[in-house]
Amino acid sequence: MTATPAIRMENITKSFGSVTANDGINLTVYNGEIHALLGENGAGKSTLMNMLSGIYRPDSGSVRVNGEPVNFASPRDSIKKGIGMIHQHFKLVDVMTAAENIILGRRGGFFTKEASLIKRIADISDRYGLDVNPRKKVYEMSVGEKQTLEIVKVLYRGARILIMDEPTAVLTPQEIDGLFRIIRNMKEQGCAVVIITHKLNEVMEISDRITVLRRGRSVDTIRTEDVEIPALIEMMVGRKVDMKIRREAPPVEGKELLRLDRVTVVDSDRKVALDGVSFTLNTSEILGVAGVAGSGQKELCETIAGLQSAEKGRIFFDGKNILGKSPREIIRLGIRMGFIPEDRLGMGLVASMDIVRNIILKEYQGQKGIVLKRGFGAEKARGIIERLDIQTPNLTTPVSKLSGGNIQKVLLGREIDSDPKALITAYPVRGLDIGASYRIYDLLNEQKSRGVGVIFIGEDLDVLLELCDRVLVLSGGKITGIVDARRASKEEIGFLMAGGTHMRGGGGS
Amino acid sequence: MSGFLAAAIVAATPLLFATLGEVIAEKSGSLNLGVEGMMLMGAVIGFTVAYGTGNPAAAMIAAFAAGGAGAFIFAIVTVSLQANQVVTGLTLTIFGSGFSSFVGDRMIGQSVPASVLKFFAPIDIPLIGDIPFVGSVLSGHDAFVYLGYVMVIVLSIYLYRTRAGLNMRAVGENTAAADASGVNITLYKYAHIIFGGGLCGLGGAYLSLVTVPIWQADVVTGRGWIAVALVIFASWNPIKAFFGAFLFGALSILGLRLQSMGIHISQYLVDLFPYAATIVIVIIGTHKNRKEDLPPGNLSEPYSRENR
Numbered sequence: 001m002t003a004t005p006a007i008r009m010e011n012i013t014k015s016f017g018s019v020t021a022n023d024g025i026n027l028t029v030y031n032g033e034i035h036a037l038l039g040e041n042g043a044g045k046s047t048l049m050n051m052l053s054g055i056y057r058p059d060s061g062s063v064r065v066n067g068e069p070v071n072f073a074s075p076r077d078s079i080k081k082g083i084g085m086i087h088q089h090f091k092l093v094d095v096m097t098a099a100e101n102i103i104l105g106r107r108g109g110f111f112t113k114e115a116s117l118i119k120r121i122a123d124i125s126d127r128y129g130l131d132v133n134p135r136k137k138v139y140e141m142s143v144g145e146k147q148t149l150e151i152v153k154v155l156y157r158g159a160r161i162l163i164m165d166e167p168t169a170v171l172t173p174q175e176i177d178g179l180f181r182i183i184r185n186m187k188e189q190g191c192a193v194v195i196i197t198h199k200l201n202e203v204m205e206i207s208d209r210i211t212v213l214r215r216g217r218s219v220d221t222i223r224t225e226d227v228e229i230p231a232l233i234e235m236m237v238g239r240k241v242d243m244k245i246r247r248e249a250p251p252v253e254g255k256e257l258l259r260l261d262r263v264t265v266v267d268s269d270r271k272v273a274l275d276g277v278s279f280t281l282n283t284s285e286i287l288g289v290a291g292v293a294g295s296g297q298k299e300l301c302e303t304i305a306g307l308q309s310a311e312k313g314r315i316f317f318d319g320k321n322i323l324g325k326s327p328r329e330i331i332r333l334g335i336r337m338g339f340i341p342e343d344r345l346g347m348g349l350v351a352s353m354d355i356v357r358n359i360i361l362k363e364y365q366g367q368k369g370i371v372l373k374r375g376f377g378a379e380k381a382r383g384i385i386e387r388l389d390i391q392t393p394n395l396t397t398p399v400s401k402l403s404g405g406n407i408q409k410v411l412l413g414r415e416i417d418s419d420p421k422a423l424i425t426a427y428p429v430r431g432l433d434i435g436a437s438y439r440i441y442d443l444l445n446e447q448k449s450r451g452v453g454v455i456f457i458g459e460d461l462d463v464l465l466e467l468c469d470r471v472l473v474l475s476g477g478k479i480t481g482i483v484d485a486r487r488a489s490k491e492e493i494g495f496l497m498a499g500g501t502h503m504r505g506g507g508g509s
Numbered sequence: 510m511s512g513f514l515a516a517a518i519v520a521a522t523p524l525l526f527a528t529l530g531e532v533i534a535e536k537s538g539s540l541n542l543g544v545e546g547m548m549l550m551g552a553v554i555g556f557t558v559a560y561g562t563g564n565p566a567a568a569m570i571a572a573f574a575a576g577g578a579g580a581f582i583f584a585i586v587t588v589s590l591q592a593n594q595v596v597t598g599l600t601l602t603i604f605g606s607g608f609s610s611f612v613g614d615r616m617i618g619q620s621v622p623a624s625v626l627k628f629f630a631p632i633d634i635p636l637i638g639d640i641p642f643v644g645s646v647l648s649g650h651d652a653f654v655y656l657g658y659v660m661v662i663v664l665s666i667y668l669y670r671t672r673a674g675l676n677m678r679a680v681g682e683n684t685a686a687a688d689a690s691g692v693n694i695t696l697y698k699y700a701h702i703i704f705g706g707g708l709c710g711l712g713g714a715y716l717s718l719v720t721v722p723i724w725q726a727d728v729v730t731g732r733g734w735i736a737v738a739l740v741i742f743a744s745w746n747p748i749k750a751f752f753g754a755f756l757f758g759a760l761s762i763l764g765l766r767l768q769s770m771g772i773h774i775s776q777y778l779v780d781l782f783p784y785a786a787t788i789v790i791v792i793i794g795t796h797k798n799r800k801e802d803l804p805p806g807n808l809s810e811p812y813s814r815e816n817r
Contacts, residue, residue: 016815055689056815076691091686093679095800103672104679105690111671139800153690270798 004067006031006161006192007052012061014047021047023216024061031160034183034193036203036224039213040236040433041404045196046088048213049163052194053085054078065161076105081161084154088165088196090146092138099134102153124155128185143293144175151182162186163194168202169459170293173494180206198236199460200229214238237434245441245466248449254282257453258304258422263313263323265299265477273299275477276313281422286444286454288468288485290461290493296477297457298342301426304455305339306330317422338415340408342426342457348411351400355392356381358399359414384413388443405436412443423447426457441467461490475499511645513759513766518646518654519720521758523548523712523729525657527736528743528750529664530576530708536668536745537701538681540809541583542598544709545733546605551576551710552717552728553609559621559718565628568718569653569711576710577703579605584702588695591811602733613724621722629653629719646755653715660708664747677701681805684812694812709733731784738787741794744802753790757783 007029014022022044029035037045050056052063054072063070065081072078078085092101099117118134125132132145132152141149147167154162164183168176183193183206197203203210204224212219212235219235233241258281265274274296281287291297302308304315306327315323317335330337341347349358360377381395388409392402399407408428415423425444429437444454444467458464464471468485473496480496527544534541541547555572559565583601586592629651638648647658668674679687680697688694716728735757743749764779797803 053689074691074693075689076693079691085689087689091683091689093682093686094806095682095803096675096679100675101686103675104687105676105692106672108672110673112675137800 003030005029005064006033006066007194008064008067009048009052010062010064012048012051012063013059014044014051014056015059020216022051022058025213025216025218026221027211027218028221029161029192029194031192032187032190033208034187034195034206036207036210037194037196037213038198038200038203038210038232038236040198041431042215042433043213043236044216045213046165049085049165049194049196052078052083052163054083079105079157079159082159083161083163084157084159085163086147086150086154086165086167088169090150092146092149094137094139096138097134098132098136098138098141098149098152101138101149102134102156104153106157121152121156124152128155128182128189130155130182143170144172144178147171147179148182160190161192161194163196165196166198167195168197168199172292172497173461173490174498176202200232201462203232204229212236233434241434241438245438245463246445247467247469248445254285254453257281257283257318259316260304261314261316263303263315264311265296265303265308266311267299273477274303274310277474277477277479278313279472279479279482281453281455283421283451283453284448285469286448286456286467288464288471289455289457289474290464290471290497291474292497293459295474295497297426297474299477300474301339301341301424301455301457304424305337305341336418336420336422338418338420338423340411340415340423340425340428342430344407344411345400349399349407352398354396354398355385355390355410356395358410359384359417362414362418380417384410384417388413389439404431405433405439408432408436408440412440416443416447420447420452423452423454425455427459428456429463430459437463461493464493465490473497511642513762514642515645515649516762516766517755517759518650519758520761521754522654522657523715523720523732524736524739524757525751525754526660526712526715527709527733528739528754529657529660529747530705530712531736531740532705532743532745532747532750533664533701533708534580534705535740535808536681536805537677537698538684538805538807538810538812539583539587539698539702539705540594540598541580541601541702541705542595542737543579543583543601543605543706543733544598544736545729545731546602546608547576547579547706547709548713548716548729548733548736549605549609549727550579550713552713553613553724555710555714556616556621556717556724557612559625560616560619560724563622563624565625565718568625569714572710572714573707574710576713577707579710580702580706581699583706584699587811588698588702591813594809594811606727609728610726613726616724617726619724621718625718626722629722651719653711653719656711658751661747661751668747678805681807684807684810688812688814694814709736712736735783735787738791738794741804742790744794744797745805757786760786 005028009027012022012025025048039045051058054075054077070081099121102121103112103117121134130148130152132148138146167179186193207224209221209223211221214236260277260279262276262278263274264276267273289297299308303310306325310323314321320333322330345351356374356377359381360372378395390406390409392406399410429440448454456468465485470482471485471493472482473480473493475497476499480499527548531544551572554575555568558571559568579601583597586597587594631649631651634648638644676692677697680692680694684694713729717724739753742753761783763782764774767774
């Protein structure tokens with residue numbers, strides 16, 4: 001390829017305070033190429049792309065677009081050069097229609113002329129095979145629709161260079177196929193596409209070349225056909241990683257531990273978040289929960305933990321109905337349950353407190369007297385830090401200062417320490433690097449072998465199928481199927497995630 | 510009855526200007542609680558200029574500029590310096606109150622020149638004035654009231670039919686999305702905070718130039734706070750702001766009317782009506798279902814592009 005590259009970034013450095021997010025990174029992307037940007041969390045992928053879209057300004061280094069040196073002061077400059085970025089968290093205005101979002105920030109006539117605008121949107125949609133309803137409000141859209149809208153929006157601006165930051169994280173397998181068709185279509189039209197993802201199978205499937213980042217530096221750029229997944233992981237992590245999740249044999253006889261009976265939950269927007277959900281969690285098993293984001297996972301966890309009230313239904317824990325009881329009442333009943341919420345620093349831990357205080361938080365009610373006994377907590381904290389290999393300067397560091405993986409270990413360590421019979425975990429490896437993720441999987445397996453029943457809400461279907469014993473699929477608040485993880489396929493789960501009901505029976509028991 | 514409606518309009522007009530001003534500020538993402546202060550600044554400067562020049566147009570422009578100047582302080586502190594909007598707005602109210610006492614001190618008891626009074630005399634609109642009820646709302650008012658009507662229509666069109674209005678609403682709803690789309694956040698915030706402040710200044714000037722054309726200390730008497738509540742009642746919509754202001758105008762004169770009809774009711778109770786209604790409205794306003802009726806998504810949140 002000797003043509004002028006669409007993007008050439010050289011020696012890019014960017015710091016946030018004392019953290020160097022990008023350290024002399026190089027990246028070259030050609031027109032008509034799908035280029036994957038790969039790296040663990042915190043490797044600097046989003047930072048690099050945000051500099052290309054004018055959100056951040058590099059501290060040093062040079063950026064050329066189609067051979068021309070550029071220095072973006074704002075997103076507007078970047079848009080003018082034909083760069084369009086689809087952010088990981090969609091940048092759409094909820095209460096506006098698709099059409100209004102598309103023309104947002106565009107220059108043009110004084111008035112917003114809806115009719116001609118809608119025609120232009122239809123033209124673009126036809127050309128690239130996209131399907132978007134210009135009059136639909138964003139808050140009424142599914143995640144897939146929102147993403148399509150983001151793509152139409154950048155194409156409307158005449159973008160020829162597309163950046164997608166983890167576009168597949170929130171999509172069902174079927175929606176991902178659709179997205180890949182669109183991306184290939186854009187490639188054929190001569191666009192340059194940069195896709196950030198850490199799902200390696202997708203990288204192999206869609207990309208022409210791959211650039212790997214590690215801890216803010218560029219490791220290498222390679223042609224996809226010349227590389228295999230294990231080598232990519234080694235480049236990302238910097239060492240060999242055993243990619244096998246061990247799964248113990250199914251328990252000889254799992255006893256019923258937790259049973260939900262037709263639980264219906266209505267959320268604060270008066271929408272039905274859980275619709276007659278019934279299932280059983282046994283001892284010594286990991287029950288996975290799959291579903292598109294927002295299918296009721298959060299409400300499921302919080303209802304079991306006593307944080308969300310239900311409209312109707314019953315929840316039996318060791319035969320006792322716990323629905324309608326507060327977390328404190330549940331603890332009083334002698335029920336030991338651990339909860340790892342999705343929002344670790346918001347709900348799970350107090351971010352500004354140190355490890356010791358966060359650990360005392362769960363057990364202080366058992367202490368006598370008014371004054372907290374810190375010594376006991378400190379001892380516990382030391383134990384947890386040692387057992388889970390938590391990296392922290394000392395016991396008095398606020399947990400907010402720890403890395404994502406270590407924060408998760410503190411939380412998990414505290415919950416495991418209370419010797420639970422059931423563990424409810426929501427996206428426990430989200431934001432964690434590969435090494436830390438596998439450590440968490442090991443810890444969950446360890447709990448399973450001790451007889452604990454684990455609910456594992458996950459987003460990566462490969463992990464769900466490898467780690468769990470059974471996988472329950474939620475779609476729009478309903479259980480569309482419960483499958484045996486040893487036999488089910490990704491496609492089958494994808495079908496259920498999209499709302500298809502299970503064909504072979506074995507549904508909610 | 511038509512006399513009651515006409516009087517309600519007069520009572521409603523300062524509220525209408527202030528509510529529209531706060532709608533503009535809040536729609537672009539700024540919760541400026543300095544409405545009361547900006548109204549006082551507009552009231553005293555409008556009166557001073559009218560008193561000194563006898564020119565009604567100059568008085569209105571000056572009142573707009575005074576409210577805008579108060580809002581400009583708010584914009585510097587909250588947009589550029591990223592300070593807390595609630596605290597800054599409250600401080601602006603206190604500042605405006607002190608400013609009006611200081612500037613107006615020597616004018617207490619003075620009245621507006623005849624040329625200005627004449628300009629703000631009621632004007633009848635032929636034909637429309639003859640329609641029962643509606644006629645007394647639409648016709649027979651002063652130029653200031655008509656300007657308020659025009660503002661309601663112009664601002665509705667601006668908000669919902671123009672590109673600038675769309676961008677401005679996006680800034681208030683989702684600042685990061687507007688920024689990523691190439692909207693100049695700082696410019697939009699400054700412009701709308703200042704324009705909103707200008708409208709509040711005009712609302713204050715109506716009180717000192719038309720309602721009671723004699724300077725007195727503390728002319729605004731809490732109307733700025735009612736306007737803040739009316740913004741919620743109006744769901745951030747200019748048309749609904751008109752109806753909200755009209756309702757409150759009617760409530761605030763209801764007691765006087767009842768008394769003149771021979772129904773005896775304590776003046777203190779009468780004075781309480783609009784404020785009691787404000788509390789009720791805020792409670793009702795909190796329980797809205799339509800997404801479009803909710804406060805702008807990023808209201809009162811400072812925005813910095815590189816914040817991680």
